[in-house]
Amino acid sequence: MVEITTAPIDTEVLLRQVGSPQAGAVVLFLGTTREFTRGRQTGSLDYECYPEMAQKKLEELEQQAQARWLLTGCAIVHRIGHLEIGEASVAVAVSTPHRQAAFEAGQWLIDTLKQIVPIWKKENWADGESQWVHPGLDVSPTLPATGSGN
Amino acid sequence: MVEITTAPIDTEVLLRQVGSPQAGAVVLFLGTTREFTRGRQTGSLDYECYPEMAQKKLEELEQQAQARWLLTGCAIVHRIGHLEIGEASVAVAVSTPHRQAAFEAGQWLIDTLKQIVPIWKKENWADGESQWVHPGLDVSPTLPATGSGN
């Protein structure tokens, strides 16, 4: 089950979805929005995605993890839109008969998601600037008042 | 926060406890009771512990993980008593600024818990036999009607 949603992530639902009488282990990963990044304070974040491709890539990740670790359950939810500090932007839940595979699959899923799934976050710094986060790319901050542009 | 309880584990409470504005990652591990172990069907499980020592060892594990991975949050709950298939017997939740540490700490905590914390499970096999699980020790099964010991 993969989902992209603007709603808060319901971890109870996720844990129920991956539960199974064949599972001995469940690993849930939550990515939550941090208040400080390299000493600079974040006020809030906005996430956007390329919906069709993000959905397809998430489904591919789920299928690859299923095949590689013989998961008994897998659920990935990414939230987009506006998030406040402390909220979860992403949740990955997997279940497996034995725990080592659950940790490996969970970590692989979030690592790979962060490398390939077309989702982007914009930091709204507490000082008023906003800035797309594009690893490896030096993006000039923009003031909200000036809107988009360079 | 560490706890030994006979009540079902409330994951929402755990996740709230480890949440922090400094956290970018939360990892929750749940150990759940499997229906089949090496092909043999389990009906239910009973867990018992040495309460004072189990509590002390869990607190030591939490402190060691805090020191080693600079956790922003940590919670360990072990349920004892009678558990049905699919229920969670143990939950480990940690939060950290970055995700690698959360996976490492979560896995270390459950691995070490399973090695040193004085908690034992008894498999109540679906065929009516019951058997303490003591890794490395060949324990004769007992029929419930015969009570303890041989």
Next chain:
Amino acid sequence: MKVDVRLFAVARDLAGSDFISLELPAGSTVAQLRARLSAEIPALAGVLPHILIAVGSDYVRDDAIIPAGSEVACIPPVSGG
């Protein structure tokens, strides 16, 4: 052939639009698409080397040929999760 290229995040902000329609010769490659994007939207030129191109929701290399009617997108370095 007409190709609509979807633009996201910093690429959209730099272009000032969430897509651009290009007219390309049939059989054009991704490299040729990149050259046209650079020419049409000079503000994109600086970041384009860091942008991946997706065709039909899959990442493609610069020597790939763009099939007519396919959905094309500029994917700046992702930062989800």
Next chain:
Amino acid sequence: MKVDVRLFAVARDLAGSDFISLELPAGSTVAQLRARLSAEIPALAGVLPHILIAVGSDYVRDDAIIPAGSEVACIPPVSGG
């Protein structure tokens, strides 16, 4: 000195009791405790090599001396989690 030894899981089942009171010379070691346990509860003898001894809720080695008044327990291989 009198030492109450707590017994858990298979050790309790084999002994038929959740503790045993032993009278040991002051300054006895864990090894001496093990020998007495084996003698007092023959059913335990077979599993005792696999059982760890805890004194004051910490695992101790066989050459450790048992302080008077300490809480002692037999810890069969654990299977929590």
